[in-house]
Each structure stands twice: as structure tokens, then as C-alpha cells.
Amino acid sequence: MRGSDRYVERTLQLVAFSSLAALVAITSFIFKEGAPFVFRVGLDNFFSGDWHPTAHRYGIGYMIVGSAVVTGGALLLGVPLGIACAVVLGEMCNASLRGLLKPLVEILAAIPSVVFGFIGIALLLPWIREHLGGPGASALAGALVLGVMILPTIIAISLDALRAVPRSYRDASLAIGATEWQTIWRVVLPAARSGIVAAVILGVGRAVGETMAVVMVTGNAVQLPHSALAPLRTLTANLALEMAYSTGEHRSALFATGVVLFVVIVVLNALAGLARRGAGASHRKKAPRVAALTATHRETEGATPR
Amino acid sequence: MSPAKLRFERFGVSYGGNVALRELTLSIASNTIHAIIGPARSGKTSLLRSINRLASDVDQALLSGSLQLDGEDLLALDRTALRRRVGMVFATPQPLPGSIYDNLAFGPRRSGLKSRRDLDARVESGLKSADLWEEVKDRLRQPASALSGGQQQRLCIARSLALSPEVILLDEPCSGLDPISTFKIEQTLRALKSQLTCVLVTNNTKQAARVSDRTAFMLSGELIEDAPTSALFTTPQDRRTADYVEGRFG
Amino acid sequence: MTRLFSPRRSQQIARVVLWALMGLAIAVLVAVLAFVLERGLPHLSWSFLSEAPRSSGLRGGVFPILVGTLEVTLLGVAMAAPLGIGTAVYLCEYTREGALTRVIRFGSDCLAGVPSIIFGLFGFVLFVTTLGMGWSILAGSLTLALMILPTVIRTSEEALRAVPAGYREVALSLGATHWQAIAFVVLPAALPGIFTGLILSLGRAVGETAALIFTAGSTLPQTTPRSIFDSTRTLSVHFYQLAREGISNERAYAAAAVLVLTIAVINVGSHLFLQRLVRSHQ
Numbered sequence: 001m002r003g004s005d006r007y008v009e010r011t012l013q014l015v016a017f018s019s020l021a022a023l024v025a026i027t028s029f030i031f032k033e034g035a036p037f038v039f040r041v042g043l044d045n046f047f048s049g050d051w052h053p054t055a056h057r058y059g060i061g062y063m064i065v066g067s068a069v070v071t072g073g074a075l076l077l078g079v080p081l082g083i084a085c086a087v088v089l090g091e092m093c094n095a096s097l098r099g100l101l102k103p104l105v106e107i108l109a110a111i112p113s114v115v116f117g118f119i120g121i122a123l124l125l126p127w128i129r130e131h132l133g134g135p136g137a138s139a140l141a142g143a144l145v146l147g148v149m150i151l152p153t154i155i156a157i158s159l160d161a162l163r164a165v166p167r168s169y170r171d172a173s174l175a176i177g178a179t180e181w182q183t184i185w186r187v188v189l190p191a192a193r194s195g196i197v198a199a200v201i202l203g204v205g206r207a208v209g210e211t212m213a214v215v216m217v218t219g220n221a222v223q224l225p226h227s228a229l230a231p232l233r234t235l236t237a238n239l240a241l242e243m244a245y246s247t248g249e250h251r252s253a254l255f256a257t258g259v260v261l262f263v264v265i266v267v268l269n270a271l272a273g274l275a276r277r278g279a280g281a282s283h284r285k286k287a288p289r290v291a292a293l294t295a296t297h298r299e300t301e302g303a304t305p306r
Numbered sequence: 307m308s309p310a311k312l313r314f315e316r317f318g319v320s321y322g323g324n325v326a327l328r329e330l331t332l333s334i335a336s337n338t339i340h341a342i343i344g345p346a347r348s349g350k351t352s353l354l355r356s357i358n359r360l361a362s363d364v365d366q367a368l369l370s371g372s373l374q375l376d377g378e379d380l381l382a383l384d385r386t387a388l389r390r391r392v393g394m395v396f397a398t399p400q401p402l403p404g405s406i407y408d409n410l411a412f413g414p415r416r417s418g419l420k421s422r423r424d425l426d427a428r429v430e431s432g433l434k435s436a437d438l439w440e441e442v443k444d445r446l447r448q449p450a451s452a453l454s455g456g457q458q459q460r461l462c463i464a465r466s467l468a469l470s471p472e473v474i475l476l477d478e479p480c481s482g483l484d485p486i487s488t489f490k491i492e493q494t495l496r497a498l499k500s501q502l503t504c505v506l507v508t509n510n511t512k513q514a515a516r517v518s519d520r521t522a523f524m525l526s527g528e529l530i531e532d533a534p535t536s537a538l539f540t541t542p543q544d545r546r547t548a549d550y551v552e553g554r555f556g
Numbered sequence: 557m558t559r560l561f562s563p564r565r566s567q568q569i570a571r572v573v574l575w576a577l578m579g580l581a582i583a584v585l586v587a588v589l590a591f592v593l594e595r596g597l598p599h600l601s602w603s604f605l606s607e608a609p610r611s612s613g614l615r616g617g618v619f620p621i622l623v624g625t626l627e628v629t630l631l632g633v634a635m636a637a638p639l640g641i642g643t644a645v646y647l648c649e650y651t652r653e654g655a656l657t658r659v660i661r662f663g664s665d666c667l668a669g670v671p672s673i674i675f676g677l678f679g680f681v682l683f684v685t686t687l688g689m690g691w692s693i694l695a696g697s698l699t700l701a702l703m704i705l706p707t708v709i710r711t712s713e714e715a716l717r718a719v720p721a722g723y724r725e726v727a728l729s730l731g732a733t734h735w736q737a738i739a740f741v742v743l744p745a746a747l748p749g750i751f752t753g754l755i756l757s758l759g760r761a762v763g764e765t766a767a768l769i770f771t772a773g774s775t776l777p778q779t780t781p782r783s784i785f786d787s788t789r790t791l792s793v794h795f796y797q798l799a800r801e802g803i804s805n806e807r808a809y810a811a812a813a814v815l816v817l818t819i820a821v822i823n824v825g826s827h828l829f830l831q832r833l834v835r836s837h838q
Contacts, residue, residue: 005735008737009646012642015639015643016642017660017663019709020664022663023667026667081577084574086573089578103827104582106823106827107819107823110763111588111816112762113763115812117799117800118592118795118799119588122591123798178563239673243677243680244769254677262670270664270827273665
């Protein structure tokens with residue numbers, strides 16, 4: 001019995017490293033295919049705006065800009081909306097309502113990106129074309145679609161962060177006469193800050209990595225988007241569009257695009273991990289915050305005549 | 307007095323530097339009920355959980371000194387084999403998922419018993435020893451979680467007895483039970499004494515006085531006094547023992 | 557500090573604004589679902605589900621595509637399950653939190669953040685070209701398996717942690733070895749939760765496109781796949797081609813409806829299953 005038990009443990013230990021092994025394999029394969037290319041053409045060429053595979057010019061600068069623009073736009077929509085939803089779900093509604101709304105958010109997370117892209121094509125692009133002008137497929141369309149798509153990520157992780165705030169903080173704040181909103185704004189949100197930061201960072205990761213929906217609604221023209229209504233191409237779209245027919249150094253250039261994407265994502269995940277760990281550590285010494293609130297609350301109480 | 311079933315010598319338990327039990331020397335005789343009393347954090351549960359080595363496997367405790375079972379070094383025994391000889395009943399009744407039968411047969415099955423007839427016999431004898439057979443014999447296939455709290459705890463006793471252990475460890479087995487269930491369990495324990503040795507950790511000094519042959523009083527990880535139960539309760543040698551059994555602290 | 561509104565007023569305003577934003581998010585979701593179903597359901601018919609596609613999907617149905625989708629996703633989940641559950645068991649039952657678990661969790665978290673297109677790229681280089689599998693169900697499901705691995709690990713871990721600690725102690729105290737306690741008590745108790753996690757992963761796999769275009773292939777199958785070395789187009793990929801190339805809006809709507817319905821059934825079903833389970837445990 002003892003012997004077979006040890007055998008099982010060894011096997012499980014080996015299995016437990018499978019995800020790490022997969023990560024290492026993905027990293028090494030992507031880098032092996034893409035990194036040498038970056039050094040061959042030189043960093044300045046590679047990050048230039050000149051993408052003409054037929055003329056052997058491979059600059060991905062405009063796509064980096066494209067990814068940054070749609071991601072930034074998506075954050076403008078997704079962050080306030082996502083945090084608002086998390087606050088409502090976590091702080092302002094009763095259990096039965098939460099039981100109804102949370103599964104809805106989970107379904108939102110499960111809708112495939114191609115469906116979002118398709119709705120973009122069918123509804124959003126014609127609407128933009130008619131009411132705002134331009135070709136329809138645009139930075140704006142990408143930002144709107146992505147803004148909705150990152151909502152579940154931001155909501156879920158912010159909600160975890162709000163849940164992790166000890167109940168005693170709220171009780172202490174309410175007990176000294178703060179309103180529900182003052183409690184949320186001055187106690188709960190500050191206490192959950194690092195977790196919410198992590199949520200936003202992971203939302204950025206989700207937006208940068210999203211592919212199919214973006215391909216379908218941004219027009220994919222390799223150019224600097226001069227307005228919100230101009231089409232653009234993201235890093236992920238570049239991969240999805242050209243991978244199928246690429247060969248030789250063109251393919252290497254696409255893998256190099258993948259390397260850039262991969263590095264960005266890993267850095268974002270590491271940052272989110274740090275933020276979340278910060279959240280865990282800071283909850284142990286959070287008590288002073290309530291004292292600080294007491295002080296500000298007394299001030300304002302005196303200042304506002306009833 | 308009969309020979310020692312369990313013998314602790316300069317025995318200690320610590321958890322990552324925190325000492326829970328120090329320099330304990332104690333003998334527990336065969337076929338007796340030995341009660342261990344004391345306030346919270348006195349080390350009595352650590353003592354109990356060391357005997358079947360759960361302290362080592364679950365709580366990551368470090369044991370020192372010597373502990374013998376029938377004169378053998380207990381700490382050197384294979385732990386699964388040891389736990390078939392030394393059963394345990396926990397403070398909260400914890401039926402495993404599944405039927406009453408599955409609960410009773412769990413231990414025997416893990417020890418490799420397969421034949422249906424042998425398993426049936428173990429289940430029946432376990433339930434009979436715990437005085438539960440008459441109440442459940444017609445619903446052995448029903449979920450164990452459907453039993454009442456007192457029945458569940460007797461099921462847990464029966465489940466240990468199905469392995470025919472030599473020693474049974476009871477960790478405050480009646481703490482959550484009503485007086486009638488408690489009475490039944492105490493009755494069961496008295497009847498079991500002819501077959502095995504009971505080590506009973508309890509917060510309830512009256513229970514110790516009612517059922518045990520010998521009682522040990524512990525405080526802050528040390529053994530204060532160990533004496534025949536009647537002596538310990540009527541003429542305690544140590545002031546702290548007297549204070550505790552008379553309810554002046556703890 | 558000067559303030560614009562009294563605490564009571566700001567409380568009212570905040571409530572209105574926050575609930576309005578929540579309502580907006582829910583409205584978007586409902587609109588998405590309603591739009592797809594409203595346009596798609598009228599074009600959905602038995603022949604669409606049971607016939608092979610003709611004229612690049614302009615006519616006919618999606619039957620071989622459904623079969624291919626089922627094979628790729630089920631195979632993917634089947635391959636991820638032992639790895640994910642094994643990892644979770646190791647993390648929850650065999651180790652204390654420490655450097656080792658941190659490293660394993662870091663790997664799993666990073667893998668969870670890797671975009672699906674990168675998985676597609678990787679699957680293409682390793683499985684399709686280097687290992688010579690070509691565009692195939694096997695290459696696609698291997699890629700999917702890696703992609704859903706973190707989800708399987710996380711949900712299995714949650715299920716294992718929900719098993720009462722007492723079960724483990726009872727099993728050990730009855731002479732079970734560590735592994736017997738896990739195999740005969742802990743895993744059976746955690747199984748429903750683990751199963752729910754697998755179903756949710758299946759939902760994610762069904763909706764996946766970017767990781768499959770370059771691994772399972774995108775050519776339109778005329779017949780159901782004969783082996784796992786055959787290429788197949790999954791429903792999401794098919795839908796993408798129909799919608800993007802504007803082949804047939806009707807068929808695209810119908811395919812979208814099938815996709816959304818499948819995923820809704822998977823999610824709602826697993827949710828209800830879990831709820832019933834929680835109730836039966838109490």
C-alpha cells in the first residue's frame with residue numbers, strides 16, 4: 001500500500017507540472033520561430049509602420065498602435081461599467097437578485113467572440129456608417145465590442161476583491177453614521193483597490209488578446225488611425241488574417257508579432273499577480289483605514305448642516 | 307492492575323515550534339476506560355491524535371519521546387496498520403457520503419476485505435457492539451446522513467468497531483449531543499470495556515466521573531495528575547486538579 | 557473639503573447611476589441574445605441540422621460540422637480532464653502552500669491569460685507541422701486541451717476545497733492510505749463540482765475559433781470525419797467564415813443561433829445542476 005501510494009504521489013506531482021510545461025513549450029516555440037527574425041531585421045525596422053510582406057518589409061508599429069487604441073477605448077467603456085456592476089452585485093443588492101444577475105454575467109462571459117463580432121457586423125457597423133460616417137469598420141467599433149467583452153473579466157475579479165473586504169469595515173463605517181455610498185466610496189473601494197487594479201489589468205490582457213471579434217469589426221487596414229472612425233489593424237488580427245497563407249520570412253514575421261503579443265500578455269499577468277498579492281497582504285493591516293474614515297466623516301458631518 | 311496497553315514516556319508534541327504537550331509520562335491499562343480531562347489548549351486532543359498519528363499526517367505535528375503499544379514502539383508502526391488497531395471517534399459526528407452499510411464497510415474494504423459474507427458480518431458486529439443494530443438493520447442501504455445526531459455518533463463508533471480495534475480514541479464524543487444520546491453512548495462504552503481499551507477525551511468532568519476507571523488531568527500541555535477516577539475526584543493531590551474538578555476554572 | 561451634495565443626496569445619485577450602469581450591461585447582454593435568436597431561429601430547421609453543407613455553406617446544413625465540433629471539443633476536454641484534475645489533487649491534497657505551489661499556480665495563471673490566437677499559433681507549429689498531424693481533429697483537440705487546462709485546474713481545486721476536512725480525517729482514521737482517502741472519499745465527494753467545471757470548459761471549447769482555425773482546419777467538410785486525423789471545421793469557425801465572407805446571412809444567423817443555444821444550455825444546465833447539488837448536500 002505504502003509503495004503504491006508513493007507511486008501515485010510521484011505521478012500526480014509530474015501531472016501538476018503539465019500547465020507549467022505547456023507554458024514553457026508555448027514560450028519556447030513562439031520565441032524560436034519569431035525572435036531570431038526580430039534581430040535579423042533589426043528592432044527599428046520591426047517596430048516601424050512599414051508592413052508590406054510582398055516587398056519584404058515587416059514593420060508592426062501601426063498594429064501595436066492599433067491594439068493600444070482599441071484596448072484604451074475598450075477600457076473607457078469597460079472599466080466604469082464593470083466596476084459599477086461589481087459594486088451593485090457585491091454591495092447593493094440582496095442575495096436573490098444577485099443569484100439572478102450573476103449567472104447572466106457568466107453567460108455574457110460564455111458568448112463566443114465570433115458572435116460578438118457578427119453582431120458588430122450586422123448592427124454596429126451599419127449604425128456607425130449611417131449616423132457617424134466613415135466606413136463603419138473602425139477603432140470605435142472595435143472599442144465598443146471589446147468594452148463589452150472585457151466586462152465579465154472585470155466584474156468577476158472586482159467582485160472577488162470586494163468580497164475579500166472584511167465585513168467589520170462596513171459595519172464600523174455604518175455604525176458611525178456613514179451612508180451606504182460613503183461606506184462604499186471611502187472604505188470598501190479603497191480597501192479593495194489592489195484587487196480592482198488586478199481586474200483592470202486582466203481586462204487589458206483580455207482586450208489585447210482578443211482576435212476574432214476584432215478582425216470582424218475593425219476593418220484591418222494597416223494604417224495609423226487618425227480618428228475614431230478610421231479602420232485599423234491589431235496585432236492579433238494580423239496573425240489571424242495572414243497566418244493561413246504565409247510562408248518563409250513572412251511566417252517568421254507573424255511569429256515575431258506573436259512574440260510581441262506574448263511578452264505583453266505575460267507582463268500584464270505578472271503585474272496583475274503582483275497587484276493581487278498586494279491585495280492579500282494589505283488586508284491584514286487595514287484597520288487604520290476605518291480610523292481615517294472616522295476622521296473625514298467627522299469633518300464632513302460638521303460641515304454639512306442638516 | 308493489568309499490563310499497560312499504551313505507555314507514554316517523556317512524550318512531547320509541537321507544531322512548528324509551538325509546544326502543545328511536554329514531558330508526559332503516562333500508562334493506559336488494557337480493558338479500561340481512561341478519561342483525559344482539562345481545559346481548552348491543555349494538550350489533551352494533541353495527545354489523542356498522536357496515538358493514531360493523525361497529528362503527524364494532518365496537523366504536521368512533531369512528536370518526541372517514546373510511545374509504546376503493547377510494548378512495541380508505536381511511532382515505528384506502519385500508520386495504516388496502526389489505525390486499524392487504534393480506532394477514533396471525532397467530536398462532531400462525520401458520516402461519510404453513502405449508505406449506513408458503506409460507512410460500516412469502509413474500513414474493512416480498505417483493508418482488502420472483499421467477500422460479501424465477511425463484510426456483512428463486520429457491518430453487523432460493528433452495529434451490534436455500538437448498540438445500533440436494532441435501530442438500523444432494516445435500512446442499511448439508506449444514506450447515513452439521514453440518521454439523527456446521536457445515531458450518527460453511534461454510527462461513527464460502530465464504524466471504528468467494524469475493524470475490531472484494540473484501542474478506541476474518543477475526542478469529546480458527546481459534546482454536541484442531548485443527555486439521552488450521551489447516556490446511550492456511555493452505556494456502549496462500559497459494555498465495550500471487556501473487548502478493548504478506551505481513551506476518552508472530554509470537557510465534561512461529570513462524564514469522566516461516570517464512566518472512566520482512571521482519569522488524567524492536564525493543564526497547559528502538562529500532565530498534572532493521573533489517578534483512579536474515584537480518587538482523583540474525591541481526594542485530588544494537586545490544588546489545580548481540585549480547582550478544576552470543583553468547577554473553579556476552565 | 558467642499559462638497560456638492562449632502563451625503564443623503566450623493567447616496568441617492570450614486571444608487572441611481574450604479575443601477576443604471578448595471579441595467580445597461582444587462583440590456584446589452586439581453587440584446588445580444590435576443591438579436592441572435594430572433595434572426596436565427598426562423599432559419600433553423602431539422603434539415604439545417606441534419607444535412608451536409610453544399611456550395612460552400614450557401615445551401616444545405618451543418619451536420620458534419622456538428623459532428624466535428626463534438627469530436628474536437630469532447631476529445632479536448634477528455635485530454636484536459638486527467639491533467640487538470642491531477643494537478644488540482646496534487647495542489648490541494650499533497651502539498652502545503654509554498655514555493656512549489658506558487659510556481660505551479662503561476663504557470664496555470666499565465667496559461668489562463670495567453671490569448672487563444674497564441675494557442676493557435678503554437679498548436680500550428682507543434683502539432684500540425686512539427687509533429688506532422690496536419691490540420692486534424694487531433695491537433696485541434698490537443699490545442700484546446702492546453703487552452704482549457706487552467707479552467708479545469710481552478711474549478712477542480714474549488715470542488716476539492718469544498719469537501720469537508722473531516723472526511724479526510726475519518727478516512728485516514730479508518731486505516732485508509734492517503735491515496736485511498738482521496739480516491740474513495742474526497743474525489744467522489746468533489747466529483748459533481750469537478751464535472752460542472754468540465755462542462756463549463758466544454759462550453760468555452762465550443763465557442764473557440766482562433767485556436768482552431770490553424771489547428772483543426774477551416775476547409776468545409778463534405779462528410780462526417782472518419783478518424784481523428786481528418787480535418788474538420790467547427791461550428792464557430794464555420795459561422796465565422798459565413799459571416800465574414802458574407803456567404804449567406806440566413807445560414808450565419810442560423811449557425812449563430814445553434815452556437816448560442818448550445819452554450820446557453822451548457823451554462824444554464826451546469827448552473828442548475830450545481831444548485832440542485834448544493835441543495836441536496838444540505
